[in-house]
Amino acid sequence: MRNRHLQMFSVAVGLLIVSVSSFAHHANAVFDVGKKVTMKGTVTEWFWANPHCLLRFDVKGDDGQLVHWTAETQAPPNIIPSGWSKQSFKAGDEITITVEPVKNGQPLGRVLQVVLPSGKTLGGPIGGAGGAADAR
Amino acid sequence: MTKRVLVLVIAAIAVSVLIPPTRAQQAPRRQPGAVYDFDFPGKASGPAPRRSLSGVWEFAKGGAEGIQADGAKAMPSDGKPEHELPFTPEGRVAFMAHKPTYGITQVPSALTNDPLPGCDPQGFPRIVLHNARTEQIIQLPNQVVILYQFNKKWRVIWTDGRELIKDPEQPGWKTKDGPPLEPRWWGYSVGTWADDYTFVAESFGFDDRTWLDNAGRPHSDALRVVETYHLVDADHLEKTITIDDPKFYTKPWVALDKLPYRLQSASFDIPEQECVPSETAKYNSLFANPAAGVDDTGK
Numbered sequence: 001m002r003n004r005h006l007q008m009f010s011v012a013v014g015l016l017i018v019s020v021s022s023f024a025h026h027a028n029a030v031f032d033v034g035k036k037v038t039m040k041g042t043v044t045e046w047f048w049a050n051p052h053c054l055l056r057f058d059v060k061g062d063d064g065q066l067v068h069w070t071a072e073t074q075a076p077p078n079i080i081p082s083g084w085s086k087q088s089f090k091a092g093d094e095i096t097i098t099v100e101p102v103k104n105g106q107p108l109g110r111v112l113q114v115v116l117p118s119g120k121t122l123g124g125p126i127g128g129a130g131g132a133a134d135a136r
Numbered sequence: 137m138t139k140r141v142l143v144l145v146i147a148a149i150a151v152s153v154l155i156p157p158t159r160a161q162q163a164p165r166r167q168p169g170a171v172y173d174f175d176f177p178g179k180a181s182g183p184a185p186r187r188s189l190s191g192v193w194e195f196a197k198g199g200a201e202g203i204q205a206d207g208a209k210a211m212p213s214d215g216k217p218e219h220e221l222p223f224t225p226e227g228r229v230a231f232m233a234h235k236p237t238y239g240i241t242q243v244p245s246a247l248t249n250d251p252l253p254g255c256d257p258q259g260f261p262r263i264v265l266h267n268a269r270t271e272q273i274i275q276l277p278n279q280v281v282i283l284y285q286f287n288k289k290w291r292v293i294w295t296d297g298r299e300l301i302k303d304p305e306q307p308g309w310k311t312k313d314g315p316p317l318e319p320r321w322w323g324y325s326v327g328t329w330a331d332d333y334t335f336v337a338e339s340f341g342f343d344d345r346t347w348l349d350n351a352g353r354p355h356s357d358a359l360r361v362v363e364t365y366h367l368v369d370a371d372h373l374e375k376t377i378t379i380d381d382p383k384f385y386t387k388p389w390v391a392l393d394k395l396p397y398r399l400q401s402a403s404f405d406i407p408e409q410e411c412v413p414s415e416t417a418k419y420n421s422l423f424a425n426p427a428a429g430v431d432d433t434g435k
Contacts, residue, residue: 029237030244030427047422049415051253054422070422077269077285077409081166081199102427 030102031110038098041069046089050075053084055111057095069107071099082124093117164198167270168407170400172198184367186332190275192406193373195268196398202268205238207351208377208391209265213239221353227384230354239351246420246428250352251345253420255411259321259346260291260339261361261377265391266350270406280327280335285406293325293337300326301341305357319343319357333367348379348391356383366394373397 041057052072059067073079076086089095094117099109113123164174173196195201207213211221213236223231235243236250245253252258258266269285278296283289298309301324309324319341327337339361348355364376375395380388421432 029242030424047415047418049419050410050412051416052419052423054419056422072419072423075409077167077407078165080407081168104427104429106426108423108427 030104032101032103035101036098036112037101037109038096039069040094040096043089043091043093043095044068045091046086048076048086053079055089055097055114057097059107067107069099069109071097071109071111073111079124082122083120084122084124088116088122165200167194167199169404170194170199170270171398172196173396173398174198180369181372182370184333184369184372187329187335188275189273189280189335189365189367189373191402192270192272192400192404193397194270194400194404196372196396199269201395202264204266204268205350207239207265207349207353208379209395210390210393213241213349213351213353215240221389222386224382224384224386226356227354227381230356230384231352234347234352234354236347236350236352241352244428245424246430250347250350252347252350252411253416255287255413255416257321257346258287258289259343260323260325261363261379261391262347262349263287263289263291264375264377265348269409270400270404271397272406280337283406285409287411288408289322291322291325293327293339295327298326300324300338321346323359323361327363330364335365337363337365339363354384355379355381358383368396371399373399 039059041059043055043057045054045056047054047056052074053076055071055073057069057071059069061067073084076084096115097111098113099111101109113121115121164172166172172194202209204212211219213219221227221231232241234250235241235248237243237245237248237253252262252266263284263286267286271285272283274281274283278294280293280295282291282293284291301309321343323339324341325337325339327335330336340359342355342357342359344355344357344359346355347353359379359381362378362380364374364378366374366376368374373396375392375397376390377392378388379385379391425432
């Protein structure tokens, strides 16, 4: 009986996840909306700018080769309220980053979350519907 | 088995109703230092001041309320029949020639012909129908001046009794010290008090290269914009914007419908948010162009 309830709950949660994703707003045409990729990388540049800040970082591929990624956030006024700043990153920082990648397979994406060397997590309304809606 | 499936579906619905989606759980966007209605639950405001718009105004329900990525807030470009604009044939052709990055005709940002990303003037009314941010209104004896955070712009609404220009081919003030006649990115604006708490501004004489909103809605040189500012109480102002362009739309339509603003403290400092061509160029080269599969020449 307990297993049956657990099974029912699991399915309910699964259906919930599907239903929540249906709330997703469309975003820029280039993104593979809803897909998430999490990587460990090393920051090479933090470009604090309009219309979007860019975080550039290197990720070591399975073949040992470095892949140079570029991920966008939103404009500074949109992400400052969530704790981001011009000093959030410096070259050499080891990060764990989750992005929504572009569709064409290039190492490009939209930042959903970054875990800093200190363990602090930066996120907020920077990706997906909320973030995209802020685009200039 | 059927009964079990039914129970599962009911359970799923119950869970989804009881647990709102993650996005809904996010706190409303806060402009640093600003105050919002949710900061004062249950607190009533005093009476509205008579004929006074001056102050720094931020969106009452959260800092993102003015962001209209998919087009004018009251008529977004989302494909819903109730949001279909009343285009004339000429207006529809103009709309389809625009390539916005949002809305039902969106393209990748590298392929857009939106004038804004390159830092061309967004003009009025796009300043309030796209990425609307905090505003400061300065009310003078002969003008209402509005300072806009987004791209750090400003415009003047004359209240000295002058007539709004009438000829879109030769717009300009009929004053002895008026500037040369030319259409303007920001149009020509005059305003009057309809009553002690309602200020109405009318604008005409626009440069038709600007877009109305971020979804590529067009306007012609016949565009006329009516803004209504209604003082609700001591802390609140509602803004309504109506678009009237008989060349491109068969009838006027409401683009903003009583969008509520909240008065901020006298010490509130509006942050800077500039369009920077060199930063845009770097963004395009590093991100927008490769994301769309084109090089820096757009090919």
